[in-house]
Amino acid sequence: MATHSRALDLRHGRVDLGHGAGGRSMAQLIEQLFLRHFDNPWLRAQNDGACLSLPPDAGRIVMATDCHVVSPLFFPGGDIGSLAVHGTVNDVAVAGGRPLWLSAAFILEEGFPLADLERIVVSMAEAARAAGVAIVTGDTKVVERGKCDGVFINTTGVGVAVPGVTLDPANIRPGDAIIVSGTLGDHGMAIMSQRESLSFESELRSDSAALNGLVDAILAAVPGVRALRDPTRGGLAAVLNEFAQAAGCGIHVRESAIPVRPEVTASCELLGLDPLYVANEGKLVAACAPEDAPRVLDAMHAHPLGRDASLIGYAQIDERCFVQMETAFGGRRMVDWLTGEQLPRIC
Amino acid sequence: MATHSRALDLRHGRVDLGHGAGGRSMAQLIEQLFLRHFDNPWLRAQNDGACLSLPPDAGRIVMATDCHVVSPLFFPGGDIGSLAVHGTVNDVAVAGGRPLWLSAAFILEEGFPLADLERIVVSMAEAARAAGVAIVTGDTKVVERGKCDGVFINTTGVGVAVPGVTLDPANIRPGDAIIVSGTLGDHGMAIMSQRESLSFESELRSDSAALNGLVDAILAAVPGVRALRDPTRGGLAAVLNEFAQAAGCGIHVRESAIPVRPEVTASCELLGLDPLYVANEGKLVAACAPEDAPRVLDAMHAHPLGRDASLIGYAQIDERCFVQMETAFGGRRMVDWLTGEQLPRIC
Numbered sequence: 017m018a019t020h021s022r023a024l025d026l027r028h029g030r031v032d033l034g035h036g037a038g039g040r041s042m043a044q045l046i047e048q049l050f051l052r053h054f055d056n057p058w059l060r061a062q063n064d065g066a067c068l069s070l071p072p073d074a075g076r077i078v079m080a081t082d083c084h085v086v087s088p089l090f091f092p093g094g095d096i097g098s099l100a101v102h103g104t105v106n107d108v109a110v111a112g113g114r115p116l117w118l119s120a121a122f123i124l125e126e127g128f129p130l131a132d133l134e135r136i137v138v139s140m141a142e143a144a145r146a147a148g149v150a151i152v153t154g155d156t157k158v159v160e161r162g163k164c165d166g167v168f169i170n171t172t173g174v175g176v177a178v179p180g181v182t183l184d185p186a187n188i189r190p191g192d193a194i195i196v197s198g199t200l201g202d203h204g205m206a207i208m209s210q211r212e213s214l215s216f217e218s219e220l221r222s223d224s225a226a227l228n229g230l231v232d233a234i235l236a237a238v239p240g241v242r243a244l245r246d247p248t249r250g251g252l253a254a255v256l257n258e259f260a261q262a263a264g265c266g267i268h269v270r271e272s273a274i275p276v277r278p279e280v281t282a283s284c285e286l287l288g289l290d291p292l293y294v295a296n297e298g299k300l301v302a303a304c305a306p307e308d309a310p311r312v313l314d315a316m317h318a319h320p321l322g323r324d325a326s327l328i329g330y331a332q333i334d335e336r337c338f339v340q341m342e343t344a345f346g347g348r349r350m351v352d353w354l355t356g357e358q359l360p361r362i363c
Numbered sequence: 364m365a366t367h368s369r370a371l372d373l374r375h376g377r378v379d380l381g382h383g384a385g386g387r388s389m390a391q392l393i394e395q396l397f398l399r400h401f402d403n404p405w406l407r408a409q410n411d412g413a414c415l416s417l418p419p420d421a422g423r424i425v426m427a428t429d430c431h432v433v434s435p436l437f438f439p440g441g442d443i444g445s446l447a448v449h450g451t452v453n454d455v456a457v458a459g460g461r462p463l464w465l466s467a468a469f470i471l472e473e474g475f476p477l478a479d480l481e482r483i484v485v486s487m488a489e490a491a492r493a494a495g496v497a498i499v500t501g502d503t504k505v506v507e508r509g510k511c512d513g514v515f516i517n518t519t520g521v522g523v524a525v526p527g528v529t530l531d532p533a534n535i536r537p538g539d540a541i542i543v544s545g546t547l548g549d550h551g552m553a554i555m556s557q558r559e560s561l562s563f564e565s566e567l568r569s570d571s572a573a574l575n576g577l578v579d580a581i582l583a584a585v586p587g588v589r590a591l592r593d594p595t596r597g598g599l600a601a602v603l604n605e606f607a608q609a610a611g612c613g614i615h616v617r618e619s620a621i622p623v624r625p626e627v628t629a630s631c632e633l634l635g636l637d638p639l640y641v642a643n644e645g646k647l648v649a650a651c652a653p654e655d656a657p658r659v660l661d662a663m664h665a666h667p668l669g670r671d672a673s674l675i676g677y678a679q680i681d682e683r684c685f686v687q688m689e690t691a692f693g694g695r696r697m698v699d700w701l702t703g704e705q706l707p708r709i710c
Contacts, residue, residue, distance in 0.1 A: 038597025038642070039701025062609070063531070064592060065427030065458030067524055070417070077424070080412030081466035081519055085504045111412030119428035119519050123470075157432045159708060165510040172428055172466050172519035177414055184410070245411060250385025262409070295385070354386025361506060 024048045029130040036124065036158030049134060050154055053141040054120070058152035066152035068117055068174075076177035078113025080104055084169045087361040089136065091210050093203075093222030094297075096169055097139035102224050102297055103248065103363060104173040105147045109231040110244040110300055112183040113175030118144060121155040123168040136167065147226035149173070181235055185243040185262035185303070192242060192331040193309035194259070194267060195302045197230060197316050198223070198324040200252055201280040204294035204362050209283060219279040225298030230321045234302060237315035242303045248363055251293040253351050255301045256339045259331070266334025269351070271344045273328040292341075293354045295362045303331065371395045376477040383471065383505030396481060397501055400488040401467070405499035413499035415464055415521075423524035425460025427451055431516045434708040436483065438557050440550075440569030441644075443516055444486035449571050449644055450595065450710060451520040452494045456575040457591040457647055459530040459582075460522030465491060468502040470515040483514065494573035496520070528582055532590040532609035532650065539589060539678040540656035541606070541614060542649045544577060544663050545570070545671040547599055548627040551641035551709050556630060566626040572645030577668045581649060584662035589650045595710055598640040600698050602648045603686045606678070613681025616698070618691045620675045639688075640701045642709040650678065 024044055034041035051059055058066035070077075084100040094102075101118065108115040120140065124133065144151050202223040209220045227246060234241060243262075247255045252274070260267045276291045284291050298321060304312050309327055316322030329341075339351040371391055381388035398406055405413035417424075431447040441449075448465065455462040467487065471480065491498050549570040556567045574593060581588060590609075594602045599621070607614045623638045631638050645668060651659050656674055663669030676688075686698040 033707045034702070036596070037701060037707065038595065038601050039640075041702070042597075043700065061531070062605075063458050064454040065425045065460060065520075067423050067425050067458060067460070069423050070421060074417060074421075076414050076416050077521070078412045078414050079464060079466060079500055079519075079521060081468045081500055081517070082502045083468040083470050083504045083515075083517060085470060085506050085510075107411040111410050111414060113412060113414070117426060119426060121428045121430040121517050121519075123430050123432060123515055153426055153428055155429045157430045157708075159432050159512060162509070163432075163512040164515070165506060168430075168470055168511070168515070170428070170430060170468050170517035170519070172426075172468075172517070173412075174424070174426060174521060184408070248385065249383070250389075254385050258409075293386075353390070354384060355381070355388070360380045360384065361504075 024130060026130050026134050031124045031126060031128040031130065031158055033126055033158050036156055042156060045156060049137055053137045054151040056150045056152065068152065071176055074176045078108050078111045078175045078177050080107035080111060081172040082107060084363060085361050086363050087165060088210050089166055091222055092206050092220060094224040095136055095139050096167060097136035098143040099224050099297060099363060100169040100171045101140050101143035101147060102226050104171040105149060105226045105228055106246045108173040108175040109228040110246050112181045113177050115149050115173050115175040115228050117152045117174045118149050119153045119172045120151045121170040123164050124156065124158045125164045125166055126158055126161045128166050147228060178235055181239055183241065183243050185259045187242045188259055188263035188303045188331050190265050190331050190333045191306055192303050193306050193327055194269060194329045195309065195312055195325060195327050197300045197322045199275040199277050200296055200299065201276055201284060201291035201294035203297040204359055205280045205283045207362050208287060208359060220283060223296055223298035225321055227298065227300055227321065230319045233315045233319050234312055237311045238304060238308045240308065241312065244300050244302050246300050248295050248297060250354050251295060252301065253292045253354060256351060257353050259303060260337040260339050263331060264337060266332045266337060267329060267339045268332050269329030270342045273326050275324045275326050292351060295359065297363065371477060373477050373481050378471045378473060378475040378477065378505055380473055380505050383503055389503060392503060396484055400484045401498040403497045403499065415499065418523055421523045425455050425458045425522045425524050427454035427458060428519040429454060431710060432708050433710050434512060435557050436513055438569055439553050439567060441571040442483055442486050443514060444483035445490040446571050446644060446710060447516040447518045448487050448490035448494060449573050451518040452496060452573045452575055453593045455520040455522040456578040457593050459528045460524050462496050462520050462522035462575050464499045464521045465496050466500045466519045467498045468517040470511050471503065471505045472511045472513050473505055473508045475513050494575060525582055528586055530588065530590050532606045534589045535606055535610035535650045535678050537612050537678050537680045538653055539650050540653050540674055541616060541676045542656065542659055542672060542674050544647045544669045546622040546624050547643055547646065548623055548631060548638035548641035550644040551706055552627045552630045554709055555634060555706060567630060570643055570645035572668055574645065574647055574668060577666045580662045580666050581659055584658045585651060585655045587655065588659065591647050591649050593647050595642050595644060597701050598642060599648065600639045600701060603698060604700050606650060607684040607686050610678060611684060613679045613684060614676060614686045615679050616676030617689045620673050622671045622673050639698060642706065644710065
């Protein structure tokens, strides 16, 4: 669009209401920021929707959505941009889809620095490229100062379902193994350390990462995996309770088998938090038949994002659907759903 | 989920941070509000993503996204819920897709009344049913009081591309007819009248509507339509300029042929607005070969949402890509892009 030639001041400029009004300013923002960094043929067509050719054998697609409202916007190991890509890529992947396309919709606060927005957009573009997905369509809205908090981002992902794979927690049976792909609590505690300006913050990094490669590796090794889920808000505790509820069985895990970094344990203790409830953005929980567990573990261990994978327990007959944990001291405790909020705006 | 049996207080309750935390409160909100009203098999599966079977002949899909931040949330002729469904259904439809599935992601402000949220959810559910689409996956985030404005909603739509149809403004040629499906400015002026508490507000109603049925009718009559677009933010002026830019030609329209309700004209005059720049949510602009224009018009006139359709002008050779209008008084003026913001948070 040659007529939108006036350059955005990406160094000192700020978002104003005109950037969301459908006129020349919005066209400039789209062209000079989003289109420049997300560049691909679908976005370049600048239609209201993207037209996407399916692979010839596509019988089913998988669709997932997430709004991202994380605070602060930038944190060790990522920012709202990379998080928005990873979160939705992971939701598509653990539902059995190979993520291909993302939409990205922004709600911007009037006055937000364009330099920060560009930093976020660059981070999204890099995360999308690394995950092998294209950001094919988008939207930008601007609200008045004080009506949002800097920037909120929705990403919605579409992928093609992996043929022959059905991931559903309802398929979990007593005796099935429960495996986590790595250490728990890293993302949530990285965010909390930023918010609380904790002295040990430099040791804590978000685990935010795209899991579609790891999921591919697991499904290639064991197509009959019963269920995968990424333990984000509500943490491992929420996933285990969802699995138990969906399957109508209990779950028993051993605390000593659950990998948690010492610095995460320390910061959780300081803040009175339980790592089982803390959000992760680069981990998954798998349930599989006990005889498949070694191959699932091997596939995880062979992948950079699954090196610390651990078999943490088993599903068991229990019509009350309780999740129970054998503690490190040999006791036993219930792992209930999180009640109330633990960590608001963690993702 | 039998364990989430405590009932939400949908009459007097309010959103709290726990409703977005991934624990029991969030599960209750999903079950008792979203699942209850949007009920369908995909949502009921409660996976992180929905797995959707494609029609056997699906070769391409269309994907579109919109964040909705309209203020006020309720207005004559609709609310943020129905608008969020219509807006995305229309974006998919004008890009040549038959919309089938929507995601719905909510950003809620702490303290927002659950009764208002239910009213919005019911309205979304009704709009989706009427448009023939299912809300198959979703997300809920809650931010602290003062960090958003009641509720923001992202909807992302996926549809199957209509075979044999390619809608692209780049295909528009000099001589092509430009047709609007009805009166302009109704949505924007309904919102403005609410905001400004204008005395004539009772006469102004949003035109918010799902256009996929009208698009079906147009494409059945004339599969070779060059381009369709819904004139939302930026109004008719933005669409005409986008068409001209994409096609590399000029556009000439006659003011007297552009349908505008007298009450919209009156309120625009009062507020110093130009109906050409005011948002619509139930109208589309079509470009077609001149010999196809009568059939496009007939198809529109035969549909309840196209009764006031009108041929407003033609594309013409003009390498400057100007959009020009012959005024009602016989003069001629440029119709440029909107510069700056005219109506913030109109959708």
